[in-house]
Amino acid sequence: MNPALTQFGAHMSKLTGVRAIMKDIIETLRAGAGQQFINLSAGNPLILPEVEQLWRDCTAQLLASPEYGEVVCRYGSSQGYAPLVEAVVEDFNRRFGLNLSERNILVTPGSQSLYFYAANAFGGYTTSGELKQIVLPLSPDYTGYGGVTLVPEALIAYKPTLDIDAAAHKFKYRPDFSKLSITEKTGCVIFSRPCNPTGNVLTDDEVKKIAALAAPYDVPVFIDSAYGPPFPALNFTQMTPIFGDNIIHCMSLSKAGLPGERIGIAIGDEQVIQVLESFQTNACLHASRYGQAIAARAITSGGLADISEQVIRSFYQNKFTVLESTLNEAMPKDLPWFLHRGEGAIFAWLWLPDLPTTDWEFYQELKRVGVIVVPGSTFFPGLEEEWKHKQECVRISLTGSDEEIVTGMQRLAKVVQQLYQVSAVSA
Ligand SMILES: Cc1ncc(COP(=O)(O)O)c(C=O)c1O
Numbered sequence: 538m539n540p541a542l543t544q545f546g547a548h549m550s551k552l553t554g555v556r557a558i559m560k561d562i563i564e565t566l567r568a569g570a571g572q573q574f575i576n577l578s579a580g581n582p583l584i585l586p587e588v589e590q591l592w593r594d595c596t597a598q599l600l601a602s603p604e605y606g607e608v609v610c611r612y613g614s615s616q617g618y619a620p621l622v623e624a625v626v627e628d629f630n631r632r633f634g635l636n637l638s639e640r641n642i643l644v645t646p647g648s649q650s651l652y653f654y655a656a657n658a659f660g661g662y663t664t665s666g667e668l669k670q671i672v673l674p675l676s677p678d679y680t681g682y683g684g685v686t687l688v689p690e691a692l693i694a695y696k697p698t699l700d701i702d703a704a705a706h707k708f709k710y711r712p713d714f715s716k717l718s719i720t721e722k723t724g725c726v727i728f729s730r731p732c733n734p735t736g737n738v739l740t741d742d743e744v745k746k747i748a749a750l751a752a753p754y755d756v757p758v759f760i761d762s763a764y765g766p767p768f769p770a771l772n773f774t775q776m777t778p779i780f781g782d783n784i785i786h787c788m789s790l791s792k793a794g795l796p797g798e799r800i801g802i803a804i805g806d807e808q809v810i811q812v813l814e815s816f817q818t819n820a821c822l823h824a825s826r827y828g829q830a831i832a833a834r835a836i837t838s839g840g841l842a843d844i845s846e847q848v849i850r851s852f853y854q855n856k857f858t859v860l861e862s863t864l865n866e867a868m869p870k871d872l873p874w875f876l877h878r879g880e881g882a883i884f885a886w887l888w889l890p891d892l893p894t895t896d897w898e899f900y901q902e903l904k905r906v907g908v909i910v911v912p913g914s915t916f917f918p919g920l921e922e923e924w925k926h927k928q929e930c931v932r933i934s935l936t937g938s939d940e941e942i943v944t945g946m947q948r949l950a951k952v953v954q955q956l957y958q959v960s961a962v963s964a
Pocket of ligand 1: 647649679761
């Protein structure tokens, strides 16, 4: 069958960004039967034994409780399972001195769906035909934002400025406030903090500045805290979650070991939450109640926050250190290469200025030596302008073993050296 597709149908049936590359990666792994690949492309967190045990224990408690039937055999409210909503209210009020009520909370089936609701409720065409933009203030950012809007022309990302420490081969992106435009044309603002793919953490001041630019226009700012504290606490630098009248703090339990259960949580203004909740009722009724019930237990006991700080954070921070020190040893000293400061998340982001080929070709070269990373150009959703930098970066996942990371980075260093040498000779 080949039914005609609507504009939305055509748009939504295409995979964008990293999802499109994943197909190539899966095919490579399948076709290379026998060849051992070091796969540093995954966004899937590793299964850490302590984390798995926490979820097992919460599940055992749920199974043994009279609550079980009510949880899995019944529909529930779109806003979320009441014990989870209460657990979040209590935890956040105590931890951050807030004054939240249950009306400030929405539980969604994963946080990706939350950005889909937000992007389409606040971005796109208004009833009077005006285009409201979805602003990504700091590009590169999460590739998934490329797929969330039904109106692709609504997505606008801003080029960053670069803080470069040439001697240390390090750099950091910063929002370019001289260019960032948030006006009556803006529908909402979204950014990840810590950032996938770069590991960047916007400073408290930068976040407050963005929120202040949006406030006069009643523009909600969605802070994607999929890697933030208190869970999964994948920040390697000190950071405080920022709350405010127009800030929607968005969380995900995926990197805290529960990606299969699809739990996202939005915390913010009651009216914004209500809009998102209705969107959710129309789209899918509600998130899995089993996932919500075990999450409620893990949050109320304090177990989730403890394991995040004591196990999850140090696990990935150590991986970043292994990667960084291997690159420092193996990369040619005389070539320009820059690793983004590893401030959080589960990735490293490498920039190779004047790379003599594209990021896509570089990715293919690495595959030839058995290493899989993700070409960086997939992480600039909404940034249409030409910028060579977009083809000069790769994302390296920290989800390999230490040995895989060391070997993978040694092979990468060799490929880099060869590429620049060949280009110098042919020049
Ligand atoms: C920054 C960021 N936001 C959102 C998501 C979506 O996560 P989920 O839908 O599993 O909550 C991811 C997933 O990798 C992510 O990296």
